[in-house]
Amino acid sequence: MSTVTLTTRRVLRKADLREANERLILNLIRQTPDISRSDLVRVTGFSASSVSLIVNRLVRRGWVREDRLESNAQSGRPPVALRLDADSMLAIGVEISRERTRVAVADLHGRILRQKSLPWHPSANVFLGRLRSAIQSEAASCGEGKVLGVGVALPGTIRRDTGRVTAAEGLGWFEIDVHGELSRRSKIPFYYDNNAKLAATAERWYRKPGSAEIKDYVFVTAQGGLGTGVVIDGRILHGADGEASEFGHTLLYANGRKCICGNSGCWEEYASDRALVRIYKEMETGESVPDTATAEEIVRLAQDGDPRGLAALNEVAHNLSLGFVNLIYALNPEAIIVGDCLAKGWDLMEGAVWDGLRQRLPQRYLSRITLAPEQLGGDSILMGAVANVLSHYFTTFDHQPDAQSKGDVTFVTAE
Ligand SMILES: [Zn+2]
Numbered sequence: 001m002s003t004v005t006l007t008t009r010r011v012l013r014k015a016d017l018r019e020a021n022e023r024l025i026l027n028l029i030r031q032t033p034d035i036s037r038s039d040l041v042r043v044t045g046f047s048a049s050s051v052s053l054i055v056n057r058l059v060r061r062g063w064v065r066e067d068r069l070e071s072n073a074q075s076g077r078p079p080v081a082l083r084l085d086a087d088s089m090l091a092i093g094v095e096i097s098r099e100r101t102r103v104a105v106a107d108l109h110g111r112i113l114r115q116k117s118l119p120w121h122p123s124a125n126v127f128l129g130r131l132r133s134a135i136q137s138e139a140a141s142c143g144e145g146k147v148l149g150v151g152v153a154l155p156g157t158i159r160r161d162t163g164r165v166t167a168a169e170g171l172g173w174f175e176i177d178v179h180g181e182l183s184r185r186s187k188i189p190f191y192y193d194n195n196a197k198l199a200a201t202a203e204r205w206y207r208k209p210g211s212a213e214i215k216d217y218v219f220v221t222a223q224g225g226l227g228t229g230v231v232i233d234g235r236i237l238h239g240a241d242g243e244a245s246e247f248g249h250t251l252l253y254a255n256g257r258k259c260i261c262g263n264s265g266c267w268e269e270y271a272s273d274r275a276l277v278r279i280y281k282e283m284e285t286g287e288s289v290p291d292t293a294t295a296e297e298i299v300r301l302a303q304d305g306d307p308r309g310l311a312a313l314n315e316v317a318h319n320l321s322l323g324f325v326n327l328i329y330a331l332n333p334e335a336i337i338v339g340d341c342l343a344k345g346w347d348l349m350e351g352a353v354w355d356g357l358r359q360r361l362p363q364r365y366l367s368r369i370t371l372a373p374e375q376l377g378g379d380s381i382l383m384g385a386v387a388n389v390l391s392h393y394f395t396t397f398d399h400q401p402d403a404q405s406k407g408d409v410t411f412v413t414a415e
Contacts, residue, residue, distance in 0.1 A: 021046070025054045026084075027394045029064055030109065034081035055082065062088040063108065084108050090142045092135060092188075093386035095195065096154040097223045098171060099273075099294075101127075103134045105142060106386040108394075110206060112379065124173055128181035139188060148393060149189040151385035152182065153198040155227055157243045163192045166243070169260045170224035191388045196221040197236050197245070198384030199339055200229030202376055205387035217335040218247075218327055219374070221381065222276075222295070222342050225260070226268035226323075230331060248272065252322055267326075270319035273341045280312035295341035302348055310348065317349035321356025328357070328365055335370040339380050343373035 028043060029035055035043075040051045058064040065085045086107040093104045093112075104115035118134055121127040139147045152158075156168025163179025165171075183190050193201075200219035207213065215234045221227040226248035230237040237244045248268035249261045256265025269275055273295035280298045293301070302309030324336055338346060350371065357366060374380045 021050070022054050022057065023394060025051065026058060026063065029058075029082045030084055030394055034069065034079075034083070036079055036081060040082075086111070089148050090146050091148050091386050091389040092138055092142075092150040093382050093384075093389070094131065094135065094150060094152045095382040095385060096131070096152065096171070097195070099223055101131065102382055103131070103138055104382055104386070105138055106383070108390065110383055110386050110390055112383070112386075115382070122172070124171075124176050125181070128176075128178065132182050132184060135182060136186065139186070147188050149191055149389035150182070151191045151193075151198075151388040152178070153193060153195040153381045153385040153388075154178075155195050155221075155223055155225065157241070158192045158194065160192050160238075160242060163190055166241070189389075189392075191385075191392065193236075193385075193388055194227065194229070194242070195223065195381045195384075196227030196229035197238070198229070198388055199227075199374070199380035200231050200337075200384070201236060201387050201391075202380045202384035203337055203374070204231065204234070205391065206376060206383060214335055216331070217333045217337060218245075218331060219380070220320075220336060220338045220342065222273040222338075222340040223381075224272075225274060226272040228327070230333075232331070247323065247327060250323070250326060252319070267319070267323040271316050271323055275319065276312055276316045276341060279315050280308060283308050283311060296344060299341050299345040299348075302345060313345050313348050314352050316342075317352035318356055320349065321353045321360075324353065324357060324371075325360045328361060328369060332365075332368075334368065335372060337372050337374055339374040340378070343378070346373040 024044060025040060028040060032039070037048070037051055037055060040046070040055070041048050044051065055064065059066065062085055064082055067081045067083055069079045069081050086109045089108055090113075091106050091108075091110070093106055095102045098120045101118040101120065102115050103118065104112045106112050116134060116138075118131060121130065135150055139150075152163070154165070154168055155170045156173065157166040158164065158168070158178060159166065163177070163182070165173045165176040165178050167174050168176075179190055179192065196219055199221050200217070203217070203219060204214065215231065217231050219229040219231075221229070228245050228247040230245040239245070249259065249263060249266045251263070251265050252267045252270055253265040257269040258264050259266035259269050276295045276298055277293065280293060298309050298312055302313045320342070327333065327336060342349065353371060357369075376383055
């Protein structure tokens with residue numbers, strides 16, 4: 001363990017505080033349309049000179065610009081709005097899965113400006129080599145020094161500090177040095193996390209201004225299995241080794257189906273994209289429908305009224321509700337948000353899921369909880385990877401004006 005002198009610690013704290021205040025201001029500008037310097041003084045409790053110092057620094061850096069608005073007052077100068085100069089810096093988001101790998105460039109608001117897809121390859125070396133080339137080519141096209149960082153999302157456990165995959169069963173990756181492969185010859189910082197955790201991050205990060213804040217919720221992804229990102233009091237639950245909230249591998253049926261994790265009877269074997277395809281294939285209804293259908297195709301068939309697709313979706317919805325009961329008892333979330341094929345088929349599944357919850361949960365739980373499809377239309381994971389980069393520069397804060405000391409802030413990182 002390294003020792004730190006008192007002097008060093010004091011210097012560090014001061015620098016940390018300056019950076020934290022800057023992030024607070026930057027984030028308020030990001031979240032609040034047309035905010036002014038005097039609004040910032042009022043909201044933060046900082047002095048006018050402190051706000052000016054920070055805003056001037058952000059303007060000099062090119063991240064923030066000042067736009068004079070039409071005056072609607074009878075006298076006085078027209079107000080000046082502070083706005084992010086969204087294109088001044090960029091972030092790269094990477095979503096890895098067997099089904100869909102994408103590399104996207106986003107602006108400071110996290111808006112996807114362009115993206116490209118990459119085919120899967122069973123060799124991790126070959127796949128990561130191609131992905132590295134794609135990232136480098138996107139970074140080069142952004143311009144020298146314009147990329148803040150690369151955020152990478154994948155299903156499975158990846159160490160956030162080293163970028164090493166411990167286990168990603170769905171990809172067949174175990175102990176893979178993803179960062180070593182992707183960052184070769186690059187000076188850009190990389191940020192890693194699990195895809196479901198990043199999808200959960202995205203729900204909070206991209207929440208529309210003025211909409212109610214959610215702090216306790218679960219995001220459920222269905223990409224080659226069932227992933228869950230758990231947010232408790234505004235923070236992603238990572239656990240001691242980053243392996244927390246693997247609810248997809250909690251037991252639904254003792255002695256049930258064999259799972260890719262090695263255990264049997266896991267929830268994801270009964271309620272996921274993989275489960276939907278299996279259940280659909282196993283159903284014998286005499287319908288002449290393709291046997292190689294993907295989960296998305298089965299959802300589309302069900303939407304067109306195909307009875308086999310509807311029955312398969314209904315069974316998955318029932319199984320989903322069994323796991324939701326466990327989630328609700330364990331975590332008491334205010335919302336469960338579903339992504340991927342579960343979001344696409346949500347209209348057809350919602351009734352069966354609620355029926356399952358009504359049969360098993362006391363009324364007090366039912367009146368509190370919201371179930372909803374993802375708000376980002378299939379981009380939650382990718383945009384969560386982008387938010388993972390941006391959050392290092394815009395860390396979200398819950399500012400508490402009533403805190404004891406003036407200008408005191410409480411951090412709630414988007415992570
Ligand atoms: Zn499992």
